[in-house]
Amino acid sequence: MRSRGKVLKGKDGKLPFCAMGVSSVIHPKNPHIPTVHFNYRYFEIEEGDGNKQWWFGGGTDLTPVYVNKDDAFHFHNTLKEACNKHHSQYYPDFKKWCDRYFYIRHRGETRGIGGIFFDDLDSPSQEEAFNFVKSCARTVVPCYLPIVHKHLSDAFTDEEKDWQQVRRGRYVEFNLVYDRGVKFGLATPGSRIESILMSLPLTARWEYMHEPAKGTREAEMLEVLRNPKDWV
Amino acid sequence: MRSRGKVLKGKDGKLPFCAMGVSSVIHPKNPHIPTVHFNYRYFEIEEGDGNKQWWFGGGTDLTPVYVNKDDAFHFHNTLKEACNKHHSQYYPDFKKWCDRYFYIRHRGETRGIGGIFFDDLDSPSQEEAFNFVKSCARTVVPCYLPIVHKHLSDAFTDEEKDWQQVRRGRYVEFNLVYDRGVKFGLATPGSRIESILMSLPLTARWEYMHEPAKGTREAEMLEVLRNPKDWV
Numbered sequence: 168m169r170s171r172g173k174v175l176k177g178k179d180g181k182l183p184f185c186a187m188g189v190s191s192v193i194h195p196k197n198p199h200i201p202t203v204h205f206n207y208r209y210f211e212i213e214e215g216d217g218n219k220q221w222w223f224g225g226g227t228d229l230t231p232v233y234v235n236k237d238d239a240f241h242f243h244n245t246l247k248e249a250c251n252k253h254h255s256q257y258y259p260d261f262k263k264w265c266d267r268y269f270y271i272r273h274r275g276e277t278r279g280i281g282g283i284f285f286d287d288l289d290s291p292s293q294e295e296a297f298n299f300v301k302s303c304a305r306t307v308v309p310c311y312l313p314i315v316h317k318h319l320s321d322a323f324t325d326e327e328k329d330w331q332q333v334r335r336g337r338y339v340e341f342n343l344v345y346d347r348g349v350k351f352g353l354a355t356p357g358s359r360i361e362s363i364l365m366s367l368p369l370t371a372r373w374e375y376m377h378e379p380a381k382g383t384r385e386a387e388m389l390e391v392l393r394n395p396k397d398w399v
Numbered sequence: 400m401r402s403r404g405k406v407l408k409g410k411d412g413k414l415p416f417c418a419m420g421v422s423s424v425i426h427p428k429n430p431h432i433p434t435v436h437f438n439y440r441y442f443e444i445e446e447g448d449g450n451k452q453w454w455f456g457g458g459t460d461l462t463p464v465y466v467n468k469d470d471a472f473h474f475h476n477t478l479k480e481a482c483n484k485h486h487s488q489y490y491p492d493f494k495k496w497c498d499r500y501f502y503i504r505h506r507g508e509t510r511g512i513g514g515i516f517f518d519d520l521d522s523p524s525q526e527e528a529f530n531f532v533k534s535c536a537r538t539v540v541p542c543y544l545p546i547v548h549k550h551l552s553d554a555f556t557d558e559e560k561d562w563q564q565v566r567r568g569r570y571v572e573f574n575l576v577y578d579r580g581v582k583f584g585l586a587t588p589g590s591r592i593e594s595i596l597m598s599l600p601l602t603a604r605w606e607y608m609h610e611p612a613k614g615t616r617e618a619e620m621l622e623v624l625r626n627p628k629d630w631v
Contacts, residue, residue, distance in 0.1 A: 272585075273585040273590075273592050273595075274592065332602070336599070339571060339575070339603075340575060340596075343571070343572060343575040343576050344575050344576075344585060353504075353505040353576060358505075360505050360506065361607060361608050363505075364572075364605060365607055367568070367605040368605065369604060369605060369606070370564070370602060370603070370604050370605075371571075371602070371603055371604075372601060372602050372603075373596060373599040373600065373601060373602075374601070375593060375597055376593050
């Protein structure tokens with residue numbers, strides 16, 4: 168699961184490893200509350216000569232059904248502030264990495280409005296990298312909860328619910344076709360399928376040739392997914 | 400898109416080819432009417448020395464939400480009779496091929512109760528192979544329509560509709576994760592995504608740890624999907 172190819176030297180073809188992570192996805196019923204996903208993970212591999220390799224990876228990203236600039240600013244800015252405490256390049260680099268990673272190639276769309284994503288983080292020191300990942304994890308709640316509170320009682324129409332379902336169809340497409348963790352999990356004999364596929368929404372919808380009319384809020388959302396924006 | 404590896408000799412790295420096919424999927428609203436899918440296709444490739452290679456492929460398969468032995472017998476027997484007019488090994492071989500192909504590996508389940516599936520059919524002659532494929536195509540309507548007519552007015556409950564939606568989630572999993580045509584299409588730059596993904600259902604559902612209670616009709620369906628049966 169390294170994103171960059173690093174040659175690891177095994178002993179007798181074996182590479183003892185240790186991996187751990189925490190992952191969560193929330194797909195709210197109300198289409199005015201975005202889907203949130205985060206995953207933070209740690210890998211450790213022992214090479215044949217006893218040398219230990221370790222790295223962190225993960226990220227937090229938001230998938231709204233409609234564009235809300237205030238929400239997008241709040242989400243990205245909270246992530247940026249958490250990143251800035253550790254390195255001024257983290258947010259700009261990991262924001263771009265996130266847009267690149269959560270890309271549905273066959274649609275020419277990102278899955279959502281991004282956030283941060285990184286892998287192979289093994290510098291400046293194990294302690295500093297761990298501190299950064301802890302900051303990221305602690306930022307999930309302040310990133311997301313204010314948005315939930317704000318929209319908890321928003322009324323919604325059947326049309327808005329349908330558009331949410333179409334967007335969730337795209338979420339399924341990304342997760343089953345492109346997501347590295349899902350692909351790796353499904354291909355691993357004996358893996359726990361229910362844990363891997365818990366990221367899928369309860370319900371989703373596919374409509375032939377679905378294209379929102381110009382000037383609608385649905386078209387505004389698509390425009391953002393086709394051309395990722397800087398929110399802060 | 401050949402299932403067996405056959406080395407083709409190109410000219411200057413080029414292999415002029417011609418491909419055509421017809422494909423259809425019907426996902427009915429009523430959970431007592433099964434989903435049907437068929438695809439028949441023809442390929443022709445010109446090798447560097449002017450030699451022409453050609454072959455047919457395709458099949459017809461049924462994906463019910465509940466087991467109905469009469470329907471399963473009718474569907475498979477109609478296919479068997481059509482196959483038998485051409486070769487007595489076609490039905491038994493292509494029935495097994497179908498069960499093997501429409502297999503959701505990570506679930507240990509087939510997508511449905513199968514039918515027939517074949518590829519690389521280039522014998523005994525082009526005319527005979529074409530006649531066989533024509534028989535298959537002409538058998539789609541007599542295979543499926545009597546089942547539709549029989550269940551058109553069947554009443555259904557919310558629970559039956561929910562189980563249909565869970566089964567459609569598995570249909571999406573097979574098509575996006577394993578189907579060769581879909582994978583090939585999504586990976587081909589400039590391909591028409593709406594045509595490739597029209598095989599997905601209008602709606603689908605994922606429920607964490609969904610497992611039907613013993614002795615229910617839902618459990619009976621799963622049992623058949625986990626252990627493909629001979630219906631004729």
